[in-house]
Amino acid sequence: MNIHDRDPDREEVEHALATLRRWAQTAPEEELAGLEPPLARLVPGAELSNGPALRRAYPEEFTVDEAYKATLPDLQNGPSSLIRGAKQAIQHVGISNFRLPIRFHTRDDGDLTLETSVTGTVSLEAEKKGINMSRIMRSFYGHAERAFSFEVIDSALDAYKRDLDSFDARIMMRFSFPVLRPSLRSGLEGYQYYDIALELVEQDGVRKKIMHVDYVYSSTCPCSLELAEHARQVRGQMATPHAQRSVARVSVLLADGAECLWFEDLIDMCRDAVPTETQVMVKREDEQAFAELNAANPIFVEDAARLFCEGLRNDARISDFRVVASHQESLHSHDAVSVLVEGPTFANESLDPQLFATLIHRG
Template sequence: MNTNRDNTQRAMPDVATERRPELAGALDWVGMDEIELPVLVAGADGKAQRVSARVAAFVNLHRPEARGIHMSRLYLHLDRHLSAETLTPAALRRLLRDFLDSHEGLSDRARVRVRFDHLVRRPALASGNSGWRSYPVEIAAHLDDAGFAAELGLEVQYSSTCPASAALSRQLIQEQFARDFADGAALDRQAVLAWLGTPAGIVATPHSQRSSVTLRVKLAAGFDFPITELIDRVEHALQTPVQTAVKREDEQAFALANGQNLMFCEDAARRIARTLDADERIADFRLRAAHYESLHPHDAVAYASKGVEGGYAPEE
């Protein structure tokens, strides 16, 4: 059997090095998207956990005569860094530095985006049970001559009960009470309590709906990605995050939380903006609160941003 093919390193063609003057031109970004990779992320307990992620990796191509970049080098750097280091701004800076060092003379800008679902175990409101919640997370970073920057994006789902609908429902309940209990007649406490437990006692209910806030934050220097802490702060500001394990006592507690936290999308956006503005780790933020209305087929939406000079635009 001829083993020369196995034992001899062959020269292989590399058409990427061939010049095509008729196609010359600089390119803003070249790279790969939707790369499937495991990444290490700090969990709620601070320990690193491995999650499945979708990654995008790009560099620019500022040499117009160069036909292409070295995409395999980007992939190998991603595999080496993301599988061995917990995802932090410092780790991403090292990764992007390797992107540029491996493309010296070709590129002077690099960026990376990592998308994954962050799992957090959440306790039930009253029953003592617990369950898992999955939060979509996106981490992005870029490096160029102006420096390094990293940002964190995530989505949190919650329930919103309309204040206007609640007021209209209360009015109808008052009117039903006036019809069922004659003006001037003596009220019997037990009769009123019994009435409140009948359909007549809650003749109308306010509309509520699943809602979500999507936000993006730029971190101040020196801080790691506060994924779980940021989710906790948003949910605490809203008071009505969606639940996992739900028994009847949990559902009742959830109804109480909704009744005590009536909110328009404007209210939700302001609550979240206030808590983000007070967090020293966050240099800038932009958020979108969307209420997927049950009253009509369109959504009610509010945007908010920190408003720092040169920061995020007021809306997307």
């Protein structure tokens, strides 16, 4: 029967498939290997591949030379025709949260090595496909052995800006900075940890050095304190004012040419402005002292922002600044928040939708 002048029906196809599989059971391996890929897929147990047989073992002995590297594809440095979407400049592109140990110098002339999370980004021109992100890490690692300061971050920024041929660039380093704190009355000591971020931003040829610190404190509601006292004095009723753990994120732009603003300096400024910092080591006498300290310093969230502002304004090393405060209410199911900005650096009409949600004290 000749089926070449018409389409085969299902019965004929099934018969041909059965014939192929019977043949495959006794055919030599070299003949099976020579089958066209579409036919090979129909043979039970045959390799389902559209290409040559590939080795599966990792080649420990293989080494890369310059000639081989020259053959490797590099899509990110390809022509603009490879761009997907709009040919639009990107303000920030890079990597976030690569971590490494960094040595920081302290105000008392010591050194601390701290796990540091680094974010590095550059601008990308509209006609460029992308960047080689590993260059940011390589540039940063080239400076990682030095005790870090803004001068060292300057050098790291220069390096990866040059490597990536970009106009604008940014580095942010986040870490938790320990300071030994005494208790209020018992003489015990414990480490308080402060979330700090250093930011170096270059835009349109201008570099800005920014420091952020999260300060955790207790806020006793002045209104609640007065109401509790009223109940005691007028009705002889014991009552307690509500207080809550609160967080302020203080961000400062360092003034050009100013003396060094140490991490400890900014932390001390926060402690002076709002002295009810949460405690580390506490015995009964310390707990009583903390109750007295809170009663002496009741504070609304508006007060907190303005008290921090007062201290920041009085330091010539600080230019623009922003205070974001969150009092995580024990009375309400919501938080009380405030944002105070001085200068254009931190002025934004729009706020990050998750801004206040990040103001928490992580255990």
